[in-house]
Amino acid sequence: xxxxxxxxxxxxxxxxxxxxxxxxxxxxxxxxxxxxxxxxxxxxxxxxxxxxxxxxxxxxxxxxxxxxxxxxxxxxxxxxxxxxxxxxxxxxxxxxxxxxxxxxxxxxxxxxxxxxxxxxxxxxxxxxxxxxxxxxxxxxxxxxxxxxxxxxxxxxxxxxxxxxxxxxxxxxxxxxxxxxxxxxxxxxxxxxxxxxxxxxxxxxxxxxxxxxxxxxxxxxxxxxxxxxxxxxxxxxx
Amino acid sequence: xxxxxxxxxxxxxxxxxxxxxxxxxxxxxxxxxxxxxxxxxxxxxxxxxxxxxxxxxxxxxxxxxxxxxxxxxxxxxxxxxxxxxxxxxxxxxxxxxxxxxxxxxxxxxxxxxxxxxxxxxxxxxxxxxxxxxxxxxxxxxxxxxxxxxxxxxxxxxxxxxxxxxxxxxxxxxxxxxxxxx
Numbered sequence: 001x002x003x004x005x006x007x008x009x010x011x012x013x014x015x016x017x018x019x020x021x022x023x024x025x026x027x028x029x030x031x032x033x034x035x036x037x038x039x040x041x042x043x044x045x046x047x048x049x050x051x052x053x054x055x056x057x058x059x060x061x062x063x064x065x066x067x068x069x070x071x072x073x074x075x076x077x078x079x080x081x082x083x084x085x086x087x088x089x090x091x092x093x094x095x096x097x098x099x100x101x102x103x104x105x106x107x108x109x110x111x112x113x114x115x116x117x118x119x120x121x122x123x124x125x126x127x128x129x130x131x132x133x134x135x136x137x138x139x140x141x142x143x144x145x146x147x148x149x150x151x152x153x154x155x156x157x158x159x160x161x162x163x164x165x166x167x168x169x170x171x172x173x174x175x176x177x178x179x180x181x182x183x184x185x186x187x188x189x190x191x192x193x194x195x196x197x198x199x200x201x202x203x204x205x206x207x208x209x210x211x212x213x214x215x216x217x218x219x220x221x222x223x224x225x226x227x228x229x230x231x232x233x234x235x236x237x
Numbered sequence: 238x239x240x241x242x243x244x245x246x247x248x249x250x251x252x253x254x255x256x257x258x259x260x261x262x263x264x265x266x267x268x269x270x271x272x273x274x275x276x277x278x279x280x281x282x283x284x285x286x287x288x289x290x291x292x293x294x295x296x297x298x299x300x301x302x303x304x305x306x307x308x309x310x311x312x313x314x315x316x317x318x319x320x321x322x323x324x325x326x327x328x329x330x331x332x333x334x335x336x337x338x339x340x341x342x343x344x345x346x347x348x349x350x351x352x353x354x355x356x357x358x359x360x361x362x363x364x365x366x367x368x369x370x371x372x373x374x375x376x377x378x379x380x381x382x383x384x385x386x387x388x389x390x391x392x393x394x395x396x397x398x399x400x401x402x403x404x405x406x407x408x409x410x411x412x413x414x415x416x417x418x
């Protein structure tokens with residue numbers, strides 16, 4: 001009865017499983033169970049020895065030289081890799097600088113900076129339909145900033161100012177024709193510039209300047225969502 | 238500065254001179270361990286040496302962090318085993334592809350014939366049938382002279398875990414060998 005009770009535990013013990021104290025007592029007292037245990041223990045030992053014999057190989061005498069060569073080859077490969085990684089990164093940076101410069105000067109913005117180095121002609125001017133947005137009379141100070149002008153345009157304006165002493169007008173891009181028409185009227189004497197209201201120098205813009213609506217750039221939705229709490233609260237600071 | 242009297246490691250990758258000497262010593266001490274671990278998976282001497290060398294080459298730039306003997310050996314065993322498994326899987330896929338396209342009655346190489354014997358073949362079949370964790374334990378147990386504590390250190394697991402896996406591996410092998418007999 002006891003032998004049947006402990007048979008599996010004793011066999012498992014022969015292969016390395018722990019044996020309870022009761023099982024150990026039975027194993028010590030029972031001769032047949034001890035023989036079973038020893039038979040399985042020998043089998044387990046044979047397995048270990050067979051595995052050991054199967055994998056008991058020694059490295060060849062060239063092993064260490066192979067390690068050294070592998071290290072050198074790996075390092076050389078790493079150097080090459082670094083070079084190949086660095087090249088496209090450098091190319092990408094150069095391309096970004098070039099494209100950024102092109103974009104700056106491409107006139108893709110909704111506003112335009114007109115440097116009046118020469119008087120505008122009205123040869124291509126149709127009848128003006130829009131409102132005159134801004135014009136700088138002859139003796140008026142240069143407009144430093146127009147509402148709605150972005151900082152980038154300000155920078156461009158400053159750079160143009162530094163490069164050219166001519167009069168400078170900041171106008172919305174869609175009102176260039178109206179400006180040209182105004183210049184034409186002044187040139188042919190229809191309009192007396194002296195009768196134009198003086199610019200509001202203190203405010204840094206002409207008194208009757210029709211200020212284009214301030215452009216508010218949309219805030220990316222992702223930014224808003226990130227700062228919003230799930231419960232719709234004010235979000236974290 | 239980086240010239241060493243022995244292997245001369247570090248002609249391109251640089252380690253300090255004392256580290257060079259330590260690394261050289263580790264290669265000398267642990268090369269059999271790495272080769273046997275790889276051989277336990279690949280069962281091809283050349284492949285096993287190749288994988289073991291690759292593991293040492295990977296260890297070299299990390300050696301400053303693996304200076305301790307136990308840390309180094311544990312890292313080496315894990316890396317070698319992983320590399321060997323990867324190689325074995327790649328070989329198996331390649332063999333499967335080649336079997337589809339090559340002559341199915343191809344004669345085994347002379348090396349295969351020399352190495353292979355019936356008992357070893359049955360044993361390897363049984364070892365291959367074991368789950369990976371049990372395979373590693375039974376192989377390391379044999380390599381390390383049946384030292385459970387050393388296997389536990391190499392695998393960074395408790396000794397009880399090693400004993401348990403060892404028991405399951407032996408039982409699995411015994412069962413498989415009886416079936417194959």
